[in-house]
Amino acid sequence: MFRKILIANRGEIAVRVMRTARKMSVLTVAVYSDADARALHVAMADEAVHIGPSPVSESYLRADKIIEAALSTGAEAIHPGYGFLSENPDFVDKVSAAGLVFIGPSAKAIRAMGLKDAAKALMEKAGVPVVPGYHGDTQALVLLATKAREIGYPVLIKARAGGGGKGMRRVDHADDFADALAGAKREAKSAFGDDHVLIEKYVDKPRHIEVQVFGDNFGNAVHLFERDCSAQRRHQKVIEEAPAPGMTPELRAAMTDAAVKAAKAISYSGAGTIEFIVDASKGLKADRFWFMEMNTRLQVEHPVTEMVTGVDLVEWQLRVASGEPLPKSQQEIALDGHAFEARLYAEDATKGFLPATGTLHHLNFPKAGNEIRVETGVRGGDSISPYYDPMIAKLVTHGPDRASALALLAATLEQTEVAGSVTNLAFLAALATDPDFASGDVDTGLIGRKQDSLTALPAPSPDIIATAALAASGLDERRPSSDPWSALAGYAHFHPVARKTRIRFRDEEILARVTVVDGVVKVAVEGAAAPLPLEGRVTAKRSGGVQAAGSDASLQAFQDGEQDSRTAGSTPSRGEKRLAKWPGHVTIFEGAVGYDFAVPDPLDRADETEAAGSMRAPMPGLVKLVRAAAGDLVKKGQPLLILEAMKMEHTINASHDGEIAEIASEGSQVTEGTVLVRFVEAS
Numbered sequence: 001m002f003r004k005i006l007i008a009n010r011g012e013i014a015v016r017v018m019r020t021a022r023k024m025s026v027l028t029v030a031v032y033s034d035a036d037a038r039a040l041h042v043a044m045a046d047e048a049v050h051i052g053p054s055p056v057s058e059s060y061l062r063a064d065k066i067i068e069a070a071l072s073t074g075a076e077a078i079h080p081g082y083g084f085l086s087e088n089p090d091f092v093d094k095v096s097a098a099g100l101v102f103i104g105p106s107a108k109a110i111r112a113m114g115l116k117d118a119a120k121a122l123m124e125k126a127g128v129p130v131v132p133g134y135h136g137d138t139q140a141l142v143l144l145a146t147k148a149r150e151i152g153y154p155v156l157i158k159a160r161a162g163g164g165g166k167g168m169r170r171v172d173h174a175d176d177f178a179d180a181l182a183g184a185k186r187e188a189k190s191a192f193g194d195d196h197v198l199i200e201k202y203v204d205k206p207r208h209i210e211v212q213v214f215g216d217n218f219g220n221a222v223h224l225f226e227r228d229c230s231a232q233r234r235h236q237k238v239i240e241e242a243p244a245p246g247m248t249p250e251l252r253a254a255m256t257d258a259a260v261k262a263a264k265a266i267s268y269s270g271a272g273t274i275e276f277i278v279d280a281s282k283g284l285k286a287d288r289f290w291f292m293e294m295n296t297r298l299q300v301e302h303p304v305t306e307m308v309t310g311v312d313l314v315e316w317q318l319r320v321a322s323g324e325p326l327p328k329s330q331q332e333i334a335l336d337g338h339a340f341e342a343r344l345y346a347e348d349a350t351k352g353f354l355p356a357t358g359t360l361h362h363l364n365f366p367k368a369g370n371e372i373r374v375e376t377g378v379r380g381g382d383s384i385s386p387y388y389d390p391m392i393a394k395l396v397t398h399g400p401d402r403a404s405a406l407a408l409l410a411a412t413l414e415q416t417e418v419a420g421s422v423t424n425l426a427f428l429a430a431l432a433t434d435p436d437f438a439s440g441d442v443d444t445g446l447i448g449r450k451q452d453s454l455t456a457l458p459a460p461s462p463d464i465i466a467t468a469a470l471a472a473s474g475l476d477e478r479r480p481s482s483d484p485w486s487a488l489a490g491y492a493h494f495h496p497v498a499r500k501t502r503i504r505f506r507d508e509e510i511l512a513r514v515t516v517v518d519g520v521v522k523v524a525v526e527g528a529a530a531p532l533p534l535e536g537r538v539t540a541k542r543s544g545g546v547q548a549a550g551s552d553a554s555l556q557a558f559q560d561g562e563q564d565s566r567t568a569g570s571t572p573s574r575g576e577k578r579l580a581k582w583p584g585h586v587t588i589f590e591g592a593v594g595y596d597f598a599v600p601d602p603l604d605r606a607d608e609t610e611a612a613g614s615m616r617a618p619m620p621g622l623v624k625l626v627r628a629a630a631g632d633l634v635k636k637g638q639p640l641l642i643l644e645a646m647k648m649e650h651t652i653n654a655s656h657d658g659e660i661a662e663i664a665s666e667g668s669q670v671t672e673g674t675v676l677v678r679f680v681e682a683s
Contacts, residue, residue: 165235
């Protein structure tokens with residue numbers, strides 16, 4: 001076994017690998033960029049080496065710096081995690097040339113499966129069924145459009161390199177093909193340095209089911225059953241589970257046999273995943289699945305497989321890479337129960353899942369245990385950087401059956417708290433409790449069909465608004481004192497003094513008046529735009545929280561950066577609210593929804609000179625393409641520019657009809673809130 005390994009990655013996967021390495025008494029070396037100097041994986045490692053500036057091209061994709069760090073620290077092997085250089089065969093060759101061990105498959109195996117078109121041809125020869133489509137080298141628009149027409153719409157344009165939904169477009173009509181192709185090629189070039197695409201038939205009710213495989217250097221290969229990853233948005237996975245709901249013995253036998261056959265066809269060593277597309281329009285049938293691609297690395301969703309098999313896949317990676325045979329035979333691997341994984345991201349589900357940034361001023365997860373895993377690479381006070389994937393955590397649950405595992409996932413999501421960045425937490429909870437998802441009737445189009453209902457956020461109740469107003473006023477922080485005068489918030493002859501507090505929820509400013517009479521706090525709230533009358537009696541608790549008179553609603557308060565943990569399943573009592581205060585904000589938690597109220601600084605003054613109708617960047621990113629110019633007359637909904645963030649393209653459309661006064665320059669880097677388009681003011 002290795003004495004010391006370097007982990008060429010960051011975030012939760014680096015932390016995950018370190019956890020197993022520590023269990024096996026293997027020392028770890030972390031690498032980090034400027035943005036990650038204070039990251040959790042850096043603090044957790046035995047040693048850490050700085051490898052460059054924040055952009056990945058100058059740090060985590062610098063093979064030379066990573067190999068130099070391994071050699072200088074005496075590491076014997078490099079674990080790539082996933083993403084970055086994990087499926088780069090040239091990197092594998094360089095690692096081997098330096099006398100180090102790459103913890104993963106051979107460069108030859110990665111090359112064989114790295115390009116989807118070549119991989120499909122190889123799989124056809126091995127007797128593995130593949131999706132009908134065009135996988136050739138010719139990339140002329142006329143030819144690709146002709147092939148799409150021959151295949152029959154809808155079709156899927158896919159980058160032949162990489163994954164994660166980047167460089168992928170569904171096209172329903174021939175008229176949209178050219179624009180979709182151009183966008184897919186740009187995105188593929190940016191993400192993978194390769195703009196070649198392939199065209200495939202789009203399956204009407206597709207299920208994304210994948211099989212975990214594992215091989216060693218002695219010719220052995222096994223499967224660890226399947227995972228269902230059909231719950232997707234923007235072609236990226238959201239909630240994964242194992243085993244697949246509705247799986248039949250016949251399909252499982254056919255699919256796992258094909259997966260092992262695929263692994264053996266390339267003499268695969270290490271952890272890998274064979275991804276299949278399944279036509280579920282008539283139920284799961286053994287003759288209705290096709291090979292899509294192979295991921296020659298550990299998958300993001302590997303924990304669900306670990307939960308249902310009891311296998312530590314990272315431990316297997318280390319053992320196989322160090323020269324040991326597979327720890328178990330196929331007959332010794334068995335399924336036990338059901339598991340789910342939900343990916344918690346800093347993203348705005350209400351705005352098409354736009355990635356977000358921010359500081360995690362408050363972060364709280366349910367207590368981990370045998371049935372709950374929290375995979376994260378961040379802590380309270382950390383920032384979500386625009387340079388990397390905006391994942392906050394993976395929440396993983398296990399139960400004896402699907403219903404119990406899903407119920408535990410829902411409880412885990414309800415008790416997770418994040419303040420400081422917008423997240424997809426409420427969306428995940430809505431999906432976990434959706435009747436179709438709960439019944440197992442899931443396909444890759446489920447989220448798209450129900451996106452409006454799954455992403456709709458309930459308006460804050462008057463009680464929530466009053467709680468936020470009270471917290472913003474500061475009266476809930478008053479500490480007990482023997483001094484009778486300390487109970488007074490103020491004094492006026494014949495009537496109590498009202499403390500005015502302004503808070504803002506989204507675009508609405510709310511005025512609250514808080515008074516204290518005989519130790520009882522009274523909150524009256526009205527909205528500036530639309531009145532929200534409320535008169536709630538709230539009494540101060542000695543703990544610093546508040547309780548509404550005549551009810552059992554309670555409040556747990558946390559200051560900036562403070563964390564707490566509680567056991568999932570121990571659901572809050574009826575009406576319980578939790579809050580977090582952070583600079584300029586109060587967040588009230590109710591279930592999986594976090595209501596963020598801004599507390600304006602009365603000394604701040606908004607810029608009143610800004611032109612009406614300006615359009616701001618919804619996220620930090622790179623202005624990839626500009627399709628309009630100053631002086632142009634544009635219509636509402638017209639594409640104006642393309643913003644690239646987290647390696648995904650986002651089209652910015654005109655918010656209304658008008659004449660453009662200014663527009664951002666192509667190639668410029670912008671932060672969230674930067675004015676991208678300024679319209680000429682109406683005379």
